[in-house]
Amino acid sequence: MNGLLEPxxxxxxxxxxxxxxxxxxxxxxxxxxxxxxxxAPVMGKVAVTRxxxxxxVVENWTVxxxxxxxxxxxxxxxxxxxxxxxxxxxxxxxxxxxxxxALLKFLLPGVxxxxxxxxxxxxxxxxxxxxxxxxxLLMILRRIRHWVSGRALRAISSARDFVAAPxxxxxxxxxxxxxxxxxxxxxxxxxxxxxLHIVIVQVFLMYVPFSKFIHGVTVFIVRTLFGVRxxxxxx
Amino acid sequence: xxxxxxxxxxxxVLTTRQLIELETCVRCGACAEACPVYKASxxxxxxxxxxxxxxxxxxxxGQGILASIFKPKPVDVKELERIAKEAYTCTLCGRCxxxxxxxxxxxxxxxxxxxxxxxxxxxxxxxxxxASYLDEKKNPFNAxxxxxxxxxxxxxxxxxxxxxxxxxxxxxxxxxxxxxxxPNHDIARLTAFLLNHVGEDWTILGENxxxxxVSWIAIGDVEKARDYARHNVRLIESLGAKKVxxxxxxxxxxxxxxxxxxxxxxxxxxxxxxxxxxxDCIEKGKIDFYGxxxxxxxxxxxxxxxxxxGVVEEPRLILNTLTSKFVEMPENKMDTYCCGGGxxxxxxxxxxxxxxxxxxxxxxxEVGAEVIVTSCPMxxxxxxxAVKELNEKIEVVDIVELAVKKMKPIExxxxx
Numbered sequence: 001m002n003g004l005l006e007p008x009x010x011x012x013x014x015x016x017x018x019x020x021x022x023x024x025x026x027x028x029x030x031x032x033x034x035x036x037x038x039x040a041p042v043m044g045k046v047a048v049t050r051x052x053x054x055x056x057v058v059e060n061w062t063v064x065x066x067x068x069x070x071x072x073x074x075x076x077x078x079x080x081x082x083x084x085x086x087x088x089x090x091x092x093x094x095x096x097x098x099x100x101x102a103l104l105k106f107l108l109p110g111v112x113x114x115x116x117x118x119x120x121x122x123x124x125x126x127x128x129x130x131x132x133x134x135x136x137l138l139m140i141l142r143r144i145r146h147w148v149s150g151r152a153l154r155a156i157s158s159a160r161d162f163v164a165a166p167x168x169x170x171x172x173x174x175x176x177x178x179x180x181x182x183x184x185x186x187x188x189x190x191x192x193x194x195x196l197h198i199v200i201v202q203v204f205l206m207y208v209p210f211s212k213f214i215h216g217v218t219v220f221i222v223r224t225l226f227g228v229r230x231x232x233x234x235x
Numbered sequence: 236x237x238x239x240x241x242x243x244x245x246x247x248v249l250t251t252r253q254l255i256e257l258e259t260c261v262r263c264g265a266c267a268e269a270c271p272v273y274k275a276s277x278x279x280x281x282x283x284x285x286x287x288x289x290x291x292x293x294x295x296x297g298q299g300i301l302a303s304i305f306k307p308k309p310v311d312v313k314e315l316e317r318i319a320k321e322a323y324t325c326t327l328c329g330r331c332x333x334x335x336x337x338x339x340x341x342x343x344x345x346x347x348x349x350x351x352x353x354x355x356x357x358x359x360x361x362x363x364x365x366a367s368y369l370d371e372k373k374n375p376f377n378a379x380x381x382x383x384x385x386x387x388x389x390x391x392x393x394x395x396x397x398x399x400x401x402x403x404x405x406x407x408x409x410x411x412x413x414x415x416x417x418p419n420h421d422i423a424r425l426t427a428f429l430l431n432h433v434g435e436d437w438t439i440l441g442e443n444x445x446x447x448x449v450s451w452i453a454i455g456d457v458e459k460a461r462d463y464a465r466h467n468v469r470l471i472e473s474l475g476a477k478k479v480x481x482x483x484x485x486x487x488x489x490x491x492x493x494x495x496x497x498x499x500x501x502x503x504x505x506x507x508x509x510x511x512x513x514x515d516c517i518e519k520g521k522i523d524f525y526g527x528x529x530x531x532x533x534x535x536x537x538x539x540x541x542x543x544x545g546v547v548e549e550p551r552l553i554l555n556t557l558t559s560k561f562v563e564m565p566e567n568k569m570d571t572y573c574c575g576g577g578x579x580x581x582x583x584x585x586x587x588x589x590x591x592x593x594x595x596x597x598x599x600x601e602v603g604a605e606v607i608v609t610s611c612p613m614x615x616x617x618x619x620x621a622v623k624e625l626n627e628k629i630e631v632v633d634i635v636e637l638a639v640k641k642m643k644p645i646e647x648x649x650x651x
Contacts, residue, residue, distance in 0.1 A: 029258070032298070033251045060338060071334040071570060075268035083263070083336070146264070155279035156262045156288050218259040219337050225252055226338030230569075233492070233545035 010198040018202040025209025056231020057224050064227075079142065086135035089128050090172075096120040096128070097175065122179070129176040136172060140165045164211050167204055174200050248347045249294065256339045257291045260284060266341060269334025271573040272325055272580065275590040280321050283331035283341050289318045290348045315357045322348045323359055326591070327453060327578035328538040333570055342543070346452055353455030361582045362454050369459070373445040374411040380442040383409070386420035387439070395431050403438040405430070406476040406504070408467075408490065410483035411446050412612045419612040422482050425635045426509060430480070432642075433521045437480075443470055447489040448497070449539075453578050457497075464489070464497040472503050482509045482635065484537035484611035485577070488544045508540060509635055510610050514549035517556055524641040528558040530630075532637075533604035535564065535595060535618065536571035537611035550610055550634055557641050562602045572598060574609075576617040592621035599629060610634045 067073035073080040095118035120128055143161060146153030174197035181193045208214060249257070266283040267273045273281040295301075296308040322345065329342035352358055358366075368377040386409075387397045407426060413419045430437045445467055448460035467490075471479060481487040491506040507515075516522045534550055541547045547568040554561045566572040575581070575591030595618060599607050607629055609615050618631040 033254055064333075069333075070336075071269040071330075072265040072336050075334075076265060079263075079265065152267050152273075152279055152282055153262070153264045155282060156264060156284045158262075158288075161262055212261045215259045215261050215337065218255050221252075221255055222259045223338045226332065226340060229340065233543070 010195045010202070014199065014202050018205050021206040022209055025206075029209055029214065053228045053231045056229075057227035060223060060227030060230060064230075082135050082138045082142075085131060086139055089132035089135060090168075092118070092120060092128055093125070093132055093172070093175070096125050097179075125179060126176065129172060129179065133169065133172050133176065136165065136169050140169065160211065164207070164213060167200075167207065168213075171197075171200050171204050248350055249344075253340075253344055253347060254294070256341075256344060257287065257294060259337050259339060260287050260291070260335075261337075262288065263336065265336050266331040266334040266339075269330050271328060271330060271575070271591045271594065272587065275575075275594060276324075276587055278324075281324050283325075283334070283345070286321055286325070286348055287339070287341060287344055289321060290344055290351075293318075293348075293351060312357065315352065315355055318348070319352045319357045319359065322352055323362065323579065323583045324587070325578050326538075326573045326575060326580045326588070328573035329542050330538070330570070330573065333542070346455070346457070349453070349455030350457050351455075358455060359583050362579055365450065365579065365582065366454050366456070369446060369450055369454075373463070374415055375446060375450040376411060376415045378411075378415040383411075383414045383444055384441050385417075386414055386423045387441075397427050398438040399441040400443060400474070401438045402475045404436040404476060405438070405478040405480055406471050406474060407437055407439050408447070408471075408479050408481045408483075408486055409439055409444065410481065410486040410612070411450075412485075412616075413483055414444075416612070416616075418616070422612055422633050422635055425633075425639045426480070426482050428639060429509075429513070429516075429522075429635065433516055438474060438476075440467075440470055447483075447486040448493070449485045449489045450579075452489075452493070460489075460493075461497045464494045468494060468498055468502045476504050479504050479506045480509055480512050481506065482610075482612070482633075484508070484540035484544060485613065487546075488539040491544065508544065508546050508549075508610065510540070510546055510549040510553060513634070513638055514552045517553065522638075522642060524557055524638070526641065528560060528606070528637075528641070530605035531560045531562055531603050532558045532606045532608055533562050533564045533599050533602055534567070534634075535574065535599070535607050535609040535614055536567055537609060537614045538571055538573055538577060540610060541567075541571050542569050550608075553634060553638060554608060557637060562604060564598045564602055564604070566598060574611075574614040574617040575621075576613040581617070588617065589621060589624060592617040593625055596621045596625055596627060596629065600627070604629060606630045606632060606637075608632055608634050608637055 063069055067077075067080070070080065072083075143153050143157055143165070145151075147157060174193065178194040178197035181191055204213075208216070262284055264282065264284055267281075270281060270283050273283075275281075279285060293310065296310060298307070302308060325345055327342055327345060331341040332338065335341060349358075365375045369375055372378060372380060374380075374383075384399065387399065407423075407430060409423050413423050445463050447467065448463040451457070451460035451463060479490060481490060487506065487508045490502075491508075494506075495501050513522070532554060534554055536542075536547060536550070537544075540550075551561070572595050573591055574595055575588035580591075581588040596607075605628070607618055609618065609631065610633060612633070615631055615633050622629050622631055
């Protein structure tokens with residue numbers, strides 16, 4: 001258990017690297033967006049509105065995401081259910097385990113978030129992990145199936161799509177195993193699993209600003225702006 | 236050997252919002268299932284996400300991290316031609332927007348892609364021809380400007396006065412498709428009748444009217460669309476008009492929503508689609524209808540009027556006044572299905588366009604409709620052609636046609 005899996009490396013040196021890489025990645029993104037902002041856009045702003053923008057945004061974040069309004073739910077119900085399950089279980093796991101993040105401990109020393117109202121106790125957190133892993137695996141299999149059979153997703157998939165989702169799956173799997181190792185339920189696992197999880201999570205975090213995972217941040221902007229547009233147009 | 240290629244400039248094409256949208260797409264492919272062109276062709280070329288991917292690749296090559304450090308990478312002309320084939324296999328109906336799980340406004344990204352391709356000179360030949368007509372004659376049909384008044388010439392005795400280019404409270408923006416394609420002249424004539432009937436102080440722009448700019452947007456020249464928008468706005472404002480009535484859904488979306496974007500200010504007039512105008516007249520009791528319609532009536536929402544225009548309730552108010560046998564088609568209002576006629580798809584791939592139109596007729600048949608009402612000359616043309624090819628007995632009419640037919644006999648007698 002040397003090098004990368006050394007606990008001291010994973011929770012002292014690596015967080016510095018992670019913070020620097022993440023900051024660099026986000027700064028690059030922001031710089032590109034800012035440059036585009038400064039240049040005169042082809043399109044100006046819509047100057048008239050029909051309905052209140054705030055209500056439009058709220059609607060677009062609630063009822064418009066549910067069947068029957070959501071077209072993805074209408075046309076690919078299986079994909080919709082699996083996708084929603086995967087995302088919700090991921091968010092729940094994130095909220096449950098956020099206090100255990102090495103990066104957070106590093107950035108906010110002494111701050112204890114274990115009493116979070118979103119905390120899911122064991123063994124339910126294990127069930128949540130299993131749900132997340134299965135649903136994400138189904139999403140990965142969907143893409144592989146399309147790729148193999150030469151169907152629609154093959155044309156739009158790139159090699160990076162086959163890196164991103166499996167990496168997230170590894171985060172989930174190592175977290176699941178680490179959680180078991182930490183709790184001794186149902187049986188103890190080697191403690192280096194925990195260190196392994198910490199390393200994988202930090203690799204994942206470094207990858208976020210350079211990958212499709214950026215949608216975890218940008219979705220809030222994009223969906224909100226579509227809500228504004230729908231409110232303006234009155235549809 | 237030096238590889239031939241073009242340096243693509245993307246700097247002035249995308250807004251910050253659009254850059255963020257490009258980076259938000261996770262390539263899940265959900266938009267494909269919502270896209271009428273993809274559903275009709277089952278061809279990956281038609282996938283909205285593929286077009287977005289191509290645009291992102293072009294942006295990265297011209298503006299990405301590596302391009303900033305080294306220099307922008309030229310794009311092979313053959314590759315651009317392949318991308319053009321994808322970009323123009325689209326009706327610009329915008330159904331990919333509600334079809335996207337994130338709400339990416341894919342339609343505008345498609346327009347941006349077309350803008351890049353147009354500037355690179357790789358648009359389909361059919362569209363090059365249309366662009367030259369637009370340049371020369373200010374309409375996409377290669378018709379003389381004077382032809383815009385043909386419907387006025389043979390309508391005078393029936394409709395009373397049709398004021399051309401005079402100062403008036405209201406301008407009727409007829410649109411190229413209505414004024415220059417003869418089978419659509421009835422829409423203009425009946426609208427003129429309605430405006431005279433309610434005592435509106437109105438005029439048309441006649442020969443001076445230019446394409447609203449929607450054709451330029453579809454081809455990919457936003458700058459020309461801006462010039463045309465400025466021309467039309469200047470003209471309308473010079474007549475002192477406070478209101479513009481439009482019967483073409485594409486022109487409506489342009490005048491109402493795109494003109495403020497293109498000219499960077501709100502024009503000094505209000506834009507109303509004829510359905511909004513009619514609904515207002517009904518509510519104010521300016522028009523009376525008689526009798527009921529004996530047939531099952533359904534309504535096809537034109538994409539540019541509903542999803543991209545925001546007018547969904549007014550046509551329903553009119554139809555519920557006109558008939559007790561109004562039924563909704565599946566895929567309506569915001570989620571309306573395309574008629575196959577937009578984005579110059581019929582010019583690029585007629586067969587595919589018709590396949591989409593036939594799917595829409597299938598939706599009408601599902602609810603047992605005998606009459607399909609719409610409020611766009613393009614949709615009417617496409618659906619009528621599909622009905623003819625399918626040998627169906629369904630009638631396809633414009634909402635103005637139906638409204639005038641149901642007006643009091645004494646009023647109707649003036650034009651029938």
